Amino acid sequence: MSVPAFIDISEEDQAAELRAYLKSKGAEISEENSEGGLHVDLAQIIEACDVCLKEDDKG
DSSP: OOOOOSSOSOHHHHHHHHHHHHHHTTOOOOSSOOTTOHHHHHHHHHHHTHHHHHHHHHO
């Protein structure tokens, strides 16, 4: 599967980068990719994105 990206790394590495970023913003998400695969990772990442919206409300 080929997905357009800003950086040339695998989808799994991109998911790990997003997880680490969200974790640094205070999201309750593991920095490790799930064993369930990319679809599970994306679902968890999307669920954790609300931390970014809450941070924007504070500013």
